[in-house]
Amino acid sequence: MNWIFDAHIHLSDPEYESDIPLIMQSMHKQNIKACCVSMDSDTCKNTLKLSEQDKNILPFLGIHPEKAQDNPTSVYEMIKENKNKISGIGEIGLDRTYVKSDDEWQIQKQVFSKQLAYAEKFQKPVSIHSRKTLDDVFDILSSYKISNILLHWFDGNKKQLKKATDLGIYVSYGPLLVYANDKQALLANTQIDKILVETDGPVRFSRCFEHKTAQILFLPSVIFCASRILNMSYEETVEILEQNSQNYLN
Numbered sequence: 001m002n003w004i005f006d007a008h009i010h011l012s013d014p015e016y017e018s019d020i021p022l023i024m025q026s027m028h029k030q031n032i033k034a035c036c037v038s039m040d041s042d043t044c045k046n047t048l049k050l051s052e053q054d055k056n057i058l059p060f061l062g063i064h065p066e067k068a069q070d071n072p073t074s075v076y077e078m079i080k081e082n083k084n085k086i087s088g089i090g091e092i093g094l095d096r097t098y099v100k101s102d103d104e105w106q107i108q109k110q111v112f113s114k115q116l117a118y119a120e121k122f123q124k125p126v127s128i129h130s131r132k133t134l135d136d137v138f139d140i141l142s143s144y145k146i147s148n149i150l151l152h153w154f155d156g157n158k159k160q161l162k163k164a165t166d167l168g169i170y171v172s173y174g175p176l177l178v179y180a181n182d183k184q185a186l187l188a189n190t191q192i193d194k195i196l197v198e199t200d201g202p203v204r205f206s207r208c209f210e211h212k213t214a215q216i217l218f219l220p221s222v223i224f225c226a227s228r229i230l231n232m233s234y235e236e237t238v239e240i241l242e243q244n245s246q247n248y249l250n
Contacts, residue, residue, distance in 0.1 A: 002238045004223070005245035006034040006216050007172045008091070008127050008152040008198035011057060012046035013039075015202040015213060023216060024054045032056065032216055035198075035249075037091040037127050039064040041074045048082060058087035058249065060127055062115055065095040068108040076114065083122045087249055089115055090127025091152070094136050109140065116144045125248055127152050134160045141167070148248050153200055158189055165191045170248050172196040175205040175218050178225045187229050196244055197222050 010016075011034060016023065027034065036051065037060040038044040044061045051059035061079050063072050079089060092115045099105045119126045125148035130137045134156045141149065151164055154171035164171055171190055174197065177183045187195065199222075201214030209218065227237040 001031050002235075002242045003245075004030065004032045004219055004238060005196070005242065005249075006032060006199050006219055007150060007170075007196040007245060007248070008037055008174075009034050009201045009214075009216065010039065010043070010091075011036040011050055011201070012043040013202050020050065024056070026217055027054070027056050030217065030220075032219065033058055033245075034216060035060055035087065035090075035127065038062055038075075039091065040067040040070060041078070044075055044078050048078070048085070051085070059085065060088040060090040061086050062090045062092040062127070063111055064091045065093050065108050065112070065129055066098045068098070068111040069104055072111050072114070076118070079115070079118050079122075083118075083124075086124065088125040088127060088148075089119045090150075091129050092116070092126060093129030094133035094140075095129060095131045096133060097131065109136075113140055113143075116140065116146065119146050120144045123147070123250070125150065125250060129153075131155060138163060138167070148250055150196060150248060152198060154186060154190075156186075158186070161186060161189060165194060168194070170194045170196050170244065172198040173222065173226065174198045174200050174203075175209055175214060175222055177222055177229075178209075179207040184225075184229050187226060192230065192240060193244055193247075195226070195241065196248060197226065197241055 033056045038047045047059045051057045150170045199214040204211045227234045
């Protein structure tokens with residue numbers, strides 16, 4: 001049986017805490033592995049604990065752009081101390097929504113760059129937040145040699161998608177794909193060996209998901225939708241996504 005990978009989920013978020021035993025049980029029954037990304041010092045610690053409890057939880061440590069103004073030192077230390085344990089670095093990136101001045105924007109870019117430097121040094125994949133900042137992200141990435149990059153919840157245009165493809169970057173699609181025409185159009189134009197799927201839980205999704213906290217078990221619906229768009233069988237799509245995920249995780 002093939003493995004299904006959730007390329008980006010916040011299992012270390014407090015919202016999941018009471019459900020973790022059930023989530024782990026479901027992951028084993030459904031052959032699912034999860035790239036558990038972090039936001040700050042507390043979630044990094046929780047991510048490490050979860051990965052010690054279950055080998056199907058793949059730990060990513062990092063500072064989300066929302067938290068870039070906090071003291072990043074403890075997270076930097078955790079990345080260095082656990083470089084042989086972690087699967088990647090994330091969630092990192094840029095987002096002007098979280099800055100109120102140019103000084104804060106510069107700090108956010110510095111924190112992003114520092115984490116990219118660790119990814120380059122320790123040869124780790126990265127999971128990047130790039131909401132409305134893709135061109136800035138591309139500019140900064142050009143200074144680093146990182147083999148496996150994911151633009152999670154890809155939200156760019158077709159020109160930016162082509163640039164990501166030309167740079168060998170992976171892009172991921174989540175539950176929004178099931179009902180959002182713009183995401184479906186982007187997926188149809190994505191190079192097939194660079195597609196990943198995610199839930200980005202605990203984000204809540206509308207329509208058929210009824211604003212419930214995103215669960216890993218939403219993934220089959222995302223994959224089924226992707227298979228229809230790509231004109232492939234569900235089984236073929238799962239096989240391709242498994243290979244893509246393994247390549248991304250190196």
